Amino acid sequence: xxxxIDQVRTYLLQLQAxxxxxxxxxxxxxFVVDPWTxxxxxxxxxxxxTKILEGGSVFERAGCGFSHVKGAQLPPSATQHRPELAGxxxxxxxxxxxxxxxxxxxxxVHMNVRMIAASPGGEKAAPVAWFGGGLDLTPYYGFKEDAVxxxxxxxxxxxxxxxxxHPRFKAWCDAYFCLKHRGEQRGVGGIFFDDFSELGLDxxxxxxxxxxxxxxxxxxxxxxQRAQTPYGEREREHQLYRRGRYVEFNLVWDRGTHFxxxxxxxxxxxxxxxxxxxxxxxxxxxxxxSAEQRLLDYFLKPRDWLAEGV
Amino acid sequence: xxxxIDQVRTYLLQLQAxxxxxxxxxxxxxFVVDPWTxxxxxxxxxxxxTKILEGGSVFERAGCGFSHVKGAQLPPSATQHRPELAGxxxxxxxxxxxxxxxxxxxxxVHMNVRMIAASPGGEKAAPVAWFGGGLDLTPYYGFKEDAVxxxxxxxxxxxxxxxxxHPRFKAWCDAYFCLKHRGEQRGVGGIFFDDFSELGLDxxxxxxxxxxxxxxxxxxxxxxQRAQTPYGEREREHQLYRRGRYVEFNLVWDRGTHFxxxxxxxxxxxxxxxxxxxxxxxxxxxxxxSAEQRLLDYFLKPRDWLAEGV
Numbered sequence: 001x002x003x004x005i006d007q008v009r010t011y012l013l014q015l016q017a018x019x020x021x022x023x024x025x026x027x028x029x030x031f032v033v034d035p036w037t038x039x040x041x042x043x044x045x046x047x048x049x050t051k052i053l054e055g056g057s058v059f060e061r062a063g064c065g066f067s068h069v070k071g072a073q074l075p076p077s078a079t080q081h082r083p084e085l086a087g088x089x090x091x092x093x094x095x096x097x098x099x100x101x102x103x104x105x106x107x108x109v110h111m112n113v114r115m116i117a118a119s120p121g122g123e124k125a126a127p128v129a130w131f132g133g134g135l136d137l138t139p140y141y142g143f144k145e146d147a148v149x150x151x152x153x154x155x156x157x158x159x160x161x162x163x164x165x166h167p168r169f170k171a172w173c174d175a176y177f178c179l180k181h182r183g184e185q186r187g188v189g190g191i192f193f194d195d196f197s198e199l200g201l202d203x204x205x206x207x208x209x210x211x212x213x214x215x216x217x218x219x220x221x222x223x224x225q226r227a228q229t230p231y232g233e234r235e236r237e238h239q240l241y242r243r244g245r246y247v248e249f250n251l252v253w254d255r256g257t258h259f260x261x262x263x264x265x266x267x268x269x270x271x272x273x274x275x276x277x278x279x280x281x282x283x284x285x286x287x288x289x290s291a292e293q294r295l296l297d298y299f300l301k302p303r304d305w306l307a308e309g310v
Numbered sequence: 311x312x313x314x315i316d317q318v319r320t321y322l323l324q325l326q327a328x329x330x331x332x333x334x335x336x337x338x339x340x341f342v343v344d345p346w347t348x349x350x351x352x353x354x355x356x357x358x359x360t361k362i363l364e365g366g367s368v369f370e371r372a373g374c375g376f377s378h379v380k381g382a383q384l385p386p387s388a389t390q391h392r393p394e395l396a397g398x399x400x401x402x403x404x405x406x407x408x409x410x411x412x413x414x415x416x417x418x419v420h421m422n423v424r425m426i427a428a429s430p431g432g433e434k435a436a437p438v439a440w441f442g443g444g445l446d447l448t449p450y451y452g453f454k455e456d457a458v459x460x461x462x463x464x465x466x467x468x469x470x471x472x473x474x475x476h477p478r479f480k481a482w483c484d485a486y487f488c489l490k491h492r493g494e495q496r497g498v499g500g501i502f503f504d505d506f507s508e509l510g511l512d513x514x515x516x517x518x519x520x521x522x523x524x525x526x527x528x529x530x531x532x533x534x535q536r537a538q539t540p541y542g543e544r545e546r547e548h549q550l551y552r553r554g555r556y557v558e559f560n561l562v563w564d565r566g567t568h569f570x571x572x573x574x575x576x577x578x579x580x581x582x583x584x585x586x587x588x589x590x591x592x593x594x595x596x597x598x599x600s601a602e603q604r605l606l607d608y609f610l611k612p613r614d615w616l617a618e619g620v
Contacts, residue, residue: 181571240587248561252561262490267492268593282373
């Protein structure tokens with residue numbers, strides 16, 4: 001298993017470095033780099049590198065974490081569909097990021113790529129691995145061309161691996177990033193997948209890397225396009241209010257966040273996803289023909305963005 | 311059952327009116343009063359009155375809701391300890407409040423009193439009812455005398471019902487209002503109880519009323535004492551940061567909030583508890599001898615406040 005782990009670890013660390021460098025280039029600010037280890041006295045052993053830029057000119061809070069944890073026995077939740085792996089030692093590696101821009105016209109973005117690998121036959125036997133992750137976009141003011149570009153880039157990253165993946169992962173993303181208590185989508189979606197191994201180890205891993213590699217081309221052109229848009233108090237207030245939805249989704253519905261916090265994960269790394277400044281107010285209403293209402297009525301509904309873009 | 315429901319409904323509506331009047335008196339602001347009903351097409355029928363004051367001089371966001379819902383069948387979660395009630399029609403009534411003051415020296419407060427009543431023997435038979443609720447205090451800057459006063463008032467409200475209730479409910483509160491992912495208490499505690507009926511219907515209800523009635527004397531003297539304390543940017547920043555903990559507790563750990571949102575409750579009424587403005591920042595540290603650090607080290611640990619006050 002070690003060769004696989006080394007390969008994925010190297011890829012993920014490079015991905016984290018590329019992405020944070022690209023953010024530094026556009027923002028001018030500096031990431032705090034916080035390497036951490038969880039010792040043998042903890043439930044899970046492991047290490048990670050948390051990188052976070054706070055108070056930047058473009059990004060108000062941009063967190064990008066790498067983590068690599070090892071466990072003696074796969075937890076029951078992970079072996080529900082793989083009873084043959086119950087009790088096997090495992091390792092889980094991933095990169096996860098959420099970027100909260102300052103300008104309300106720049107959307108918030110989330111990306112995660114992860115692998116869980118187990119060695120049920122012992123160290124020398126072939127490892128079993130499965131993959132998960134995706135990326136999704138959360139605008140505060142909607143632009144059709146941004147949504148189309150984001151989805152087109154996700155589509156193209158998956159296309160080499162067969163035509164069925166993108167529609168499946170796109171629908172999975174819409175189903176997952178839904179605030180059921182509001183009847184609202186979190187944003188305009190993207191792709192989401194979990195427990196993925198159906199293409200075999202090598203090709204599934206290649207697909208994961210293709211997803212990770214599409215993050216910068218999917219998101220950065222949108223940042224470049226929108227970051228200089230003038231805005232005032234109205235747009236800022238709307239952004240802070242909508243950020244509350246991001247908090248609600250992550251703390252109430254996101255399985256990774258919820259499970260991580262309840263099972264003794266590293267709180268400050270898990271909560272990299274929280275926005276820097278958030279408001280709640282009671283039953284905020286928007287004018288019928290406003291951009292704010294159009295976000296709700298048009299952009300925050302599951303929609304076939306590739307068809308919209310034709 | 312109707313006589314019991316009417317009695318409790320009348321009490322709770324008066325309690326809500328008294329409390330919001332007291333807030334209006336001290337704040338000068340006005341509550342928005344939002345009566346609502348859930349129609350027969352919804353899972354639960356019922357009605358309520360949501361009252362909320364936003365942007366007041368003393369309270370930045372103060373929500374106080376009354377709700378009264380009826381269901382055809384008790385859900386399994388409610389009959390775990392009462393299998394004889396499975397499937398019985400029920401009604402649930404309560405008042406719930408969270409007040410977020412503007413001045414960081416004034417603590418946030420939460421109170422809830424509720425009754426669930428079922429009529430397993432039909433409308434004419436004696437109803438079965440049980441009670442829950444409590445109140446707890448969340449300071450941003452700790453004052454021993456405030457914590458002692460709050461706990462003393464809770465103690466005195468329970469004292470007529472026997473000497474064992476306060477220690478039990480105080481410990482229950484400490485156990486419940488704990489952010490396990492942080493290893494922190496939410497605040498300095500208070501009292502918490504659930505599923506309570508052991509004193510019989512009449513006395514248990516009298517106890518609930520005693521708890522509801524102690525809210526104003528427990529909290530308002532603290533508001534009066536602290537609301538004029540001068541503060542600056544440092545205290546404000548600390549308050550906004552600590553409010554993030556309130557959000558984390560309510561969305562991740564609070565069973566009422568979590569269950570309410572996931573089971574189709576009225577979102578905007580459930581989220582009355584959210585603060586108006588909140589920040590998150592990575593691994594915020596306080597100077598070793600600061601008031602902010604003392605909050606963590608001294609006030610946010612379970613503590614026998616009545617003994618501290620001697």
